[in-house]
Amino acid sequence: MISQASLRRFFKTFSKATVGLPKAEGNLYEAFVFLELCRQAQVSGFDVEMVSVNGDYRVRASPGYFGGDFGYAILSAPGRKRYEIHNGIQFIGNSRMEHEADIVLVGEKQPQGTGQPSALYVLIECKFYDSASRLKGEVRKAVGAVLDLSCSNHQSKGGHVQGCIHCGCRFTPFFVTNIVSGRRPDIQTFLKTYEVDPMFGVFEGGSGLPHFRGAFRLLLRALP
């Protein structure tokens, strides 16, 4: 039997600790994954500069185009191209529908105020814990967005431009979540089937964090 006194103490502390923190756990999780990616870039030999105002880094808590007064990270290394990492970017897909990309690794100097990136390398969909049924909706949404944002496209029967993942989308898509690996094997397999790399158990101390770090170090080191 759980002690009622301990339960009260738990929720009192929880309530106090969360004052001022982002109410949307998804925003908090996105910031965590963003910083992990920045850290892996540092470990992989990049200098990382986070664009901030007087030490305050402004995180997008709602999607928008490149630009505005939101922060982003600049990656640079001698003899290599420069890159940027942004969060909460809205992109226009092949169908002309807009999709939010939680985190993107792109080439430097993106066109401001538009949803059409030049040189997209990595797209990460972040998902803080959710129930199995809602998670299925999220992964279908993620696969749909990757398909529509794919740089390979064809003409549909109705004459529309449709994205194609079979010809290669030309960026690397990931689905990153704090849900422990193995809890939802069917969902992980669904993502793999459609070329989206599932990264489960990505949280502080989580079993998926070493895999996340290793995969991104390899990817970052392979960038030109």
Place this chain on the structure above:
Amino acid sequence: MAESAEELLRELETAAREYAPVEAELFAITARDDLADWRQTQDRERQSELGEERIPAQYRSRAEEFLVFDAFVRIFLDPIATAVAIGSMLDEMSNLEIRSLTFGRFGDDGASGGQISRDNIPQLRHDRNELQELTAEFGRATFGNIFRTADFWGRRE
């Protein structure tokens, strides 16, 4: 020990309502969805394919309580642990000289989405440790000797 997953869920939800009503609601909905998904999976031929992998071996006889407890950890512990991890990363990458993260929406100048300041991290770390200790106490009360913290939130920082 709680006698059923429903009882455990009600016990945690009721206690949460007083201090964290929004999260209590989220927890109850999520855990009930997960229980329903698990129960309907049990009726299908895919039980062995899916079920065996989803629940760690030592919890299989208490699979429903495991799902409820996992939802509790993800909803009530992970946000605090994530905020602490963000602070630790900012400390590690000290050359970035970032003192705070302010979460703002498009067209909104303030910190409407919340803020994490490096100055608040020591207190948050203390709170996280206390929450983890209490959750471990709840885990032992629910599962007895089979409970291990590593099955839910891994190593401590």
